[in-house]
Amino acid sequence: MTLEGQGLVCSYGPTRALDGVDIVAGDGEIVAVVGPNGAGKTTLLRALSGERRPDQGEVSLDGSPVSGADPGWRGRVGLVSHRTGLYRKLSVAENLNFFASLHAVPNPRNAVAQALETIGAATLAGTRVEALSRGQCQRVALARTLLHDPDILFLDEPFTGLDPAAAAALETALRARRTAGSVIVLVTHDLRRCLDLADRVVVLQRGHKVHDGETDSADPVDLLRYFTTTAADPS
Numbered sequence: 548m549t550l551e552g553q554g555l556v557c558s559y560g561p562t563r564a565l566d567g568v569d570i571v572a573g574d575g576e577i578v579a580v581v582g583p584n585g586a587g588k589t590t591l592l593r594a595l596s597g598e599r600r601p602d603q604g605e606v607s608l609d610g611s612p613v614s615g616a617d618p619g620w621r622g623r624v625g626l627v628s629h630r631t632g633l634y635r636k637l638s639v640a641e642n643l644n645f646f647a648s649l650h651a652v653p654n655p656r657n658a659v660a661q662a663l664e665t666i667g668a669a670t671l672a673g674t675r676v677e678a679l680s681r682g683q684c685q686r687v688a689l690a691r692t693l694l695h696d697p698d699i700l701f702l703d704e705p706f707t708g709l710d711p712a713a714a715a716a717l718e719t720a721l722r723a724r725r726t727a728g729s730v731i732v733l734v735t736h737d738l739r740r741c742l743d744l745a746d747r748v749v750v751l752q753r754g755h756k757v758h759d760g761e762t763d764s765a766d767p768v769d770l771l772r773y774f775t776t777t778a779a780d781p782s
């Protein structure tokens with residue numbers, strides 16, 4: 548399985564958030580996307596996942612174009628973004644049961660319990676979302692994303708707010724999914740974790756890809772430089 552974004556351009560009014568980005572992610576691979584604030588990372592995940600149609604360029608899976616409007620594609624994709632999409636007045640279990648029904652998850656009761664267990668959130672099942680702490684809410688958002696067992700995962704700063712135990716549980720879950728052959732694209736500001744967890748690292752600056760390489764051969768000092776210089780201002 549190969550996910551590919553080719554020549555992706557996305558603008559918000561006069562701002563070119565992505566300016567012709569190519570990216571490839573294969574199965575059994577975690578690709579980390581890093582870069583300074585405003586570099587276009589979230590926009591890239593939105594375009595790849597189908598949440599936002601690129602103004603130019605194409606997203607394809609094994610050579611066939613994909614679209615966020617395609618239910619088959621949506622059923623395979625899990626997206627964790629800044630917006631949790633959870634209903635504040637409903638309990639955690641009510642939320643997850645609702646999303647399980649949207650995705651026609653077989654055996655939803657088990658799937659909900661399993662997703663909560665994976666991220667250490669089983670005790671939160673009866674809690675209303677509005678009463679969750681930030682980290683608890685992030686755990687539930689992750690459980691929601693894993694619920695329908697997607698094999699293509701887009702994770703926008705998924706470790707934000709997680710305590711060390713939940714972060715470790717998420718790392719374990721991601722490594723297991725990589726082993727099972729999922730495609731995983733991860734946006735993070737944590738370079739240490741990126742180098743430890745990901746197979747490849749892509750660096751964006753001002754909507755351009757300025758680095759794409761294996762993490763094994765990545766030099767942390769070189770990566771850090773991308774945060775203090777810009778594409779138009781190389782050192």
Ligand code: ATP
Nearest residue numbers: 559562563564582583584585586587588589590591
């Ligand atoms: P961060 O690390 O701060 O989360 P990012 O790399 O994820 O940043 P994006 O959120 O993709 O960056 O934003 C890329 C550019 O697009 C920025 O200049 C941002 O101001 C702009 N942008 C993003 N969303 C919108 C929007 N809804 N309306 C207008 N401009 C936007």
